[in-house]
Amino acid sequence: MRNVSCHLLAFTFLSFATSASAQMPGAGGPPPVGVVTVTETAINETTEFNGRIEATDKVNIVARVSAFLEEQLFTEGADVKKGDLLFRLERPPYEADLEAKAASVAEAQATLENANIAFDRADQMHKSGSGSQSTLDNALATQRTSAAQLRSAQAALRSSQINLDYTEIRSPIDGRIGRAAVTVGNVVSASSGTLVTVVSQDPMYVTFPVPTRKLIEFQQKRTSGGSEGLRLRLRLPDGRIYDQTGILDFLDVSVASDTDSITVRGAIANPVIHNGQRELFNDEFVRVIVEAVTPQKVLAIPRAAVLTDQQGDYVYTVGADNVVQIRRIKLGQSTAETATVLDGLAVGDKVVAEGVQRVRPNAPVTPQLLTTQLATKG
Template sequence: MVDLKRENLPAILQKNTAIILLATAFHLMPVLSTRAADEAGVSVVAAPAELKPISNALEFVGRVEAPEKVAIRARVKGVLEDVLFREGDTIKAGTPLYRIEKSLFDADVQQAEGTLQRTQAELTLASIQRQRAQQLLERNAGTAVAFDQAVAQEAQAKAATISAGANLDTAKINLGYTDITAPISGRIGMTAVSKGNLVGPDSGELTSIVSQDPMYVTFPVSQRDITAAQKAGKVNDPKSIKLRIRFSDGTLYDQIGQISFLDVSVDRSTDTLIVRGDIANPTKTLVDGQLVKVELEAGTPEERVVVPQSALIADQQGVYVFIVEDGKAAIRRLKTQGSSGANAVVSSGLNGGELVITDGFQSIRPGVAVRPSPAPALNTGG
C-alpha cells in the first residue's frame, strides 16, 4: 500500500496543481474584465457646454384668450328647420348657421302689411275730411267743433299708421331672425341642438364662435416684479418687451408677441396686475382657454453658458455634472440660473467648451476612462 501511494503521488500533485490554477484563473477573470473595460473606457453620451446669447427673461403662467367670442342664441321661437354648418369649421362673418321655420313669421309680415295699408287708407280719408271741415269753417258753413273733430281723427290715423309701420318692421325683423348667421369670423364649436327641435330665446346657447388670429395671452404679474422692472427701466415702453409662449411639453411657440395692455388697477386679493399680450396665430396652434407659460424678454441678450438639463445631477451639496477631461470622467460643481428650452443656464462652474456627459453617467465615477459619443440635437429654446 505504501509503495502504491508513493508511485501515484506525482500524478496526484500534478492534478491538484491544475485544479488550483484553474480556480485562480476563474477568480481573476472579473478583475481582468473590469480592468480591460476601464482601459477601453465606458461608453457615454456627451454634448459640449455652449456659449449662447440668452435674454433676461421672466416667466409667468398665462392663458390664451380669443379677442372675440360670441355665444349664438335664437332670438325668436320656432322649430329648427336645419343646421347649416359643420362643427369645428373655420367660418366667415355672415355664414348661415341655423334656419328656423319661417311660415308663421311670413304670416305675421303679411298681416302687418295689411294693417299698414288699412291705416294708410284711414289716414287718407281723415286728411280729406279735415280739409273739407277747414274749407267749410272758412266759408262760415261749418262749425269749429266739426273741424276740431276732423283734425283729431287725422292725428289718430297718423298715429295708427306709424304704429302699423313699426309692427311691420318688427315682423320683418323677426322673419330675418329665422336665419341665424355668424356675427364674426372664427372657429365654430359644437351645436347644442339638432334639426326638429323647438328653439327660442330661452333655449340657451346653441353654439359658440371664437376668433383665431391674432390671439390674446393674459397673465398676472406681481407688483414686486412690476416695481423691479420699472427700476430697471424695462417697462417705459411695454411694446418693446418680447412675449414668447412655451407649451406644457416644453416646446417653444414659433411666433413672438408684444405687450398690448396693462390693467388699470391691482387685484387687492393677490397683489397682481393683469397683463395682456397680442400674438399671431396663423396656423391655429393656439386654442382659446389654453394654459401656457409666458416668457417676457427685455434688454440686450448676454452670452451665457448652457448645458442640457439632462446632464444635471443633484446631491446634498448642490448641482454638478460629469465632464470628459483627458479621456476620463471628472466632476464640476455648478450654479444654475433658470432654463432656456431644454438647456440649463449656468452662472458658474463652466466656461464653455467643456464636454458634458448627458447619458451614461450612472455607471461612472471620477477618474474612470470614458468613450463619449455625440448627443442628439436639442431645442435650445433660443
C-alpha cells in the first residue's frame, strides 16, 4: 500500500511539472521577444559642429597723438555707449599749438586783405592809364600768394584742432570694454599699441567649418525651406542648450585646401539675462547645432534593435509566421535611444527590440508587442 502511494505521489508531481513547463514561455518552445511596429515619425534633422563666438564689432582703441595719459574714465569690464569718453590725454601742448595756428590764420587774413587793397589800387591806375601792366601783374601775384597762404594756415589750424580732439579718446561703438593695457601717467602714442578693446554684445556671430559635402546638403535645405530653411542652436560649454536661435548669414568665398571645408557664419541674439550679464562671450568655444526647420518624415525604431556586423547594420524582423529574418538597413541620423532608418524597412514591419540575444535567424519566436514610445528629436 505504501509503494502504491509513493508511485501515485511521484506521478502527480511529474504531471504538475510537465504542465508548468508547458505554460512557461521559452521552456521547450519558441523564445519570447519584444517587438515594435515600424512607424513613420517626423523629426528635425540636426548636425553638430565645433564653433567659436565672435563679436560682430571689435575695436582696439589706440592713441592718435603722443601725450601723457592723464585720466581713465571707465570701469574695466563694464558696458559702454558709442561716444563715451574713455581716456583723456594731456591737452595744454595741443591747446597752445591751436592758439599759434589761429594766430597764423589771422596774420594770413590780414596779409590777404592788404594784398586785395593793393590789387584794387593797381587795377584802377592801370585802367586810368597812370599805372603800368607790370605793377598790376605783381599786385595780382601777391594777392594769389596771400590767398594760398591763408588756406595753408587754415588747414594747419584744422589739423591742430584734430590733434587736440584726439586727446579725448571715445568709444566708437556700443559694447563691453576690456582691461586697460596702459595705466595713467604713461606716455602713449600710435606706436604704443592697443590701450583697451571694446567688443559689441548683441547680436553675436558664431563661425564654424563645414565640410563641402555637408554644405551642399545645407544649401539644398535652404532652397527647399527658403531663407528660414535652417536655424542655429548652440550647446554651451557646460552642456546646456542656449535658449536663443540664430540664422546663417555668411559663407566664405574659399574652401580650406587642407580640410576641404568652408567657414560658415551665423548670427544669434545675446540679450541680457540678469544683473546686466549675458551668456555669450567673444572667442568662446561652443558646439553649433544646425537644425532643419521643416520636419522630415522618417522610419524610427529603438536603437537597441539595431545590430552591427562586418557587413553593416541590420535588425531582426518577425513575419506573419512568427519566424525571424535578418533585414539589412541603412541608418540616418540617430540618437542613443532612437534610430532612423533610410532604407531596408517599411511601415508596419515588426522588429525585435527586446530579447535579441535569444533570436536565431529563420527560427520561430513568441512575439510580444511593446508599447514604448520612441524618443525622437522634433
